[in-house]
Amino acid sequence: MSEVSLVVNGRRVSGVVEDRTLLVHFLREHLGLTGTHVGCDTSQCGACVVHVDGKAVKSCTMLAAQASGSTVVTIEGLADGADLHPVQAAFRENHALQCGFCTPGMIMASVDIINRHPDGLDEATVREELEGNICRCTGYHNIVKAVLAASKAMNKSKAKGKSASRAKQAA
Amino acid sequence: MYSVNYHRASSVADAAKLIKKGDAKFLSGGMTLIPAMKTRLAAPSDLVDLNHIAELKGIKVSGKTVTIGAATTHYEVATDEKLKKVCPAIAELAGLIGDVAVRYRGTIGGSIANNDPAADYPAALMALDATVVTNKRQIPAEKFFKGLFETALKDDEIVTAVTFTAPPKAAYQKFPNPASRYAITGVFVTKGKDGVRVAVTGAGDNGVFRSKEIEAALAKKFDAAALDGVKVPSANMMTDMHASADYRANLVLVMAKRAVTAANAGA
Known part of the structure; x- marks a missing residue:
């Protein structure tokens, strides 16, 4: 047994788990955060993607014990109260989900992709970068559209934030 | 997955001690070992996690000499600016491994110690005439890779780095x-x-x-x-x-x- 202690969605959590417990099972079964899904369970489909120390990783391929001491963000940790995260909002706006099973992983992977491309994204890059996430409804077209829309929205709000802070400085 | 005991090594010396427990295996990024354990193709009694050992991390470029720490991830190799200047080929290779979530976790040391016959790094190390540095010795790549999933590593030997001279x-x-x-x-x-x-x-x-x-x-x-x-x-x-x-x-x-x-x- 291992005592694991991590920060999940801003909350410090700990628990005593079997050493073989996967991070995804710790999140779902010990913390009740069932937004993170187990799809293929073979590190291929990406339904289990969460952020560990700011990086989008497959939580079905990592032990909870390996993640101990880390900061984890799951799909439940993205929204700001009732306000959806821009990527969540874009997925809703663009009808980027059909059955919704892959959506948590798609969104967590997409946030990571947008963070790594502060200068914006094009369709080819989004498609290539999403290679580790599989949609069994094959609804990729609207997913890609949503990621592009979210990327634009996030860059715009960042630019606004910048000019606002510049204006403040000037004032 | 069968039951297993997890140990987090704090240094290479610590890892070398911990590996003596039962039928222990080193765990780096875990992108191969964890799936293998889940399907019960691998069933070590103990895991010694090398991922938190600072001395195994990072990329050094000095002139044309490149040293990549064993616990350096594929993502870090793919995106390191100094490395991309002196040897873009190995950075591009790292960017072709798996998908980005795998590249964030998988490491060069783990990949070469596993020596999957379809892995990318073994080809790079062999063509670059690289040297594999362990906690015991230095092994030329050509002598390191020994067939399917076999390497020259002894059971308690830890890959600490890979080093090579970038060719023109x-x-x-x-x-x-x-x-x-x-x-x-x-x-x-x-x-x-x-x-x-x-x-x-x-x-x-x-x-x-x-x-x-x-x-x-x-x-x-x-x-x-x-x-x-x-x-x-x-x-x-x-x-x-x-x-x-x-x-x-x-x-x-x-x-x-x-x-x-x-x-x-x-x-």
């Missing part, structure tokens, strides 16, 4: 399996002061190997046209559900041509 010309081309992104055939070509080296992964039935036929042809002229008519024997190529030995032998030549063209364009 190098490139890697692979024909990936469309599902797994493992190489059905991958060819790494280098041209340095000691001549041309061509290493092939994914194709051989005994793991990574150097293609003497292609090296001889490219030594005369380092150009894709020099490979026209070269015969790559299929006798020691792998046959599986993805490709036959003959198909792989042809792919070796095709990937070698593309790699030479890319190496010349990059220089």
